[in-house]
Amino acid sequence: MSTTEVLISELVELHGRTRNSLMPILQGVVQQEKYLSEDAMITVARELNISAADVFGTASFYTFLDTIPRGKNVVRVCKTISCHMKNKEAIIRALEDTLKIKVGETTHDKQFTLLTANCLGWCHKGPVMLVNDEVYPEVTPETAVEILNKYGRSK
Amino acid sequence: METKKLKKVDIIFENEQGLSMAVLEKTLKRNPDDIILDLIDSGLKGRGGAGFPTGLKWKFTKNEENPVKYVICNADEGEPGTFKDREIIERVPEKIFTGIAICGYVIGAKEGYIYIRGEYNFLLKNLNVKLQEFNEKLKKLHFDFKIYLRSGSGAYVCGEESALFESMEGFRGEPRNKPPYPTVAGYNSKPTAINNVETLVYTTMICHMGPEKFKALGTTDSRGSKVFSVSGDTPIPGIYELELGMPLHDFVEDFGDGDTKAVQIGGASGFCVTRKKFNDTIIGFEGIPTGGSMMIFNSSRSMYNVLHDYLEFFCEESCGQCTPCRIGCQQLLKGIEAVKRGERPPSYLEDLKKLTATMKIAAKCGLGQSVGNPFNSIVDNFREEIIY
Ligand SMILES: Cc1cc2nc3c(=O)[nH]c(=O)nc-3n(C[C@H](O)[C@H](O)[C@H](O)COP(=O)(O)O)c2cc1C
Ligand code: SF4
Secondary structure, eight states, X not given: OOHHHHXXXXXXXXXXXXXXXXXXXXXXXXXXXXXXXXXXXXXXXXXXTXXXXXXXXXXXXXXXXXXXXXXXXXXXXXXXXXHHHTTHHHHHHHHHHHHTOOTTOBOTTSOEEEEEESOOSOGGGOSOEEETTEEEOSOOHHHHHHHHHHTTOOO | OOOOOOOXXXXXXXXXXXXXXXXXXXXXXXXXXXXXXXXXHHTOBOSSSSOOBHHHHHHHHHHSOXXXXXXXXXXXXOSTTOOHHHHHHHHOHHHHHHHHHHHHHHHTOSEEEEEEOGGGGGGHHHHHHHHHHHHHHHHHTTOOOEEEEEEOOSOGGGGSXXXXXXXXXXXXXXXXXXXXXXXXXXXXXXXXXXXXHHHHHHHHHHHHHOHHHHHTSBOSSSBSEEEEEEEESOSSOEEEEEESOEEHHHHHHHHSOSOEEEEEESSTTSEEEEGGXXXXXXXXXXXXXXXXXXXXXXTTSOHHHHHHHHHHHHHHHOOOOSHHHHHHHHHHHHHHHHHHTTSSOTTHHHHHHHHHHHHHHHOSSHHHHHTHHHHHHHHHHOHHHHHO
């Protein structure tokens, strides 16, 4: 069995073999592998005895269930109004310059993916960004770059 | 009109040691019908936005004859400008669990779920520990009820109750037609009482302090208090629990930066109120109901940019299931861009307003139906800023 298949059979064991477990299972795969590969979706479909198209249909609806490869660390900068007013543009520019990618892209070494997100629920402490599941409120262009270093950005 | 002075209160975050357990033990000995009567008497309405009376919701769910029922706590909190549920979850989780358990007891459910947005995944570890402890305590009380956690994956529309059920059932988060309402057919098509995080904490507190104290606050139409998320151009952004029924004017006096030109009440799907209406706008269900988002804009802000931001948000978050909303949101966004660039005459704004009227009637869920709220209130009040 591939590592993906092992992971999925563990997740199925944990959450149960029903359609109601589909979201927790897909979330578990993304937690480990950062995205849902075709293989992963086909395996989940087989395990739950539903069609792979159904799995893709559900996955493709959700912003956090990526179906294209993502870096080891996914950075999401809030772009909604309150963070907009607190100059999220400067944060995005600093991250783009540092990582040498544009929003939506992944670095060559597959370490970082840079994305924007709708309201992250920190409007009183903007601008805010998520790295994987961790939240960083009130970032500046400087601290945003320092945070990347924490996640092992090679200089 | 009945109004109240701005007054800070401390009900939601009151965190006396052992309060939740004492309330739970006491309440599980009461007759469920009496609890419902207390909630109806308190006048508590849902704090998630729509404002449905909580006591009635529980009564309808209780009255359904079905061996399987569910309680769901809606912690999807996706409305731009709202961050109070996160704070409640972080600071007083036991009070939420207690509200869920009491609801389960009243309606006759054995399972409760908290659906929490994926953006708040960092809360899960702590929350899970606290939840296990709570579930253990339920066992000790010999109350056959258990609470589970479910996560969202980054979709605003999943805060809409029927979309939330779809998501929990492993489907795309596309809202269902109503009726049937959740009290009849919700999660797994079973009778379901779904409430906002804050609503459930108020139910705990009403069981604690009795309906009298709660309804002494607020106005006839808006009983009690509410947690507000204040952001934008304010020197003191943050979370504040305030008595309902205050005029917006008082709010701006306390929270504005002295140069406030508009307040967006209720998030992107809410209403924009301008300076000249601050005096006669009441914050409450009789005036402008709100899930608690208060975004303050001062005169340096372009209301075109604000509206543009909101419309982009709706274009991205529309589930795309029904045409009026899927196409409507796009056309509204393109429309104001075209007017701004001078490719369309200012009168085109009237056509766009007609489109929002169509969306209000024809869209399937609250998302598409309410896009007209920010659109019309901003376009009417700041026409020049949209055009030039
Ligand atoms: C697009 C949309 C998003 C919503 N998001 C939320 C949400 O994040 N949290 C919430 O409690 N209610 C949300 N609601 C309202 C719910 O559908 C539902 O009315 C609410 O959970 C009921 O709880 P309450 O009676 O305690 O307010 C949303 C509604 C719509 C139309
Ligand atoms: S109104 Fe919008 S969000 Fe609601 S069902 Fe229709 S397309 Fe989906």
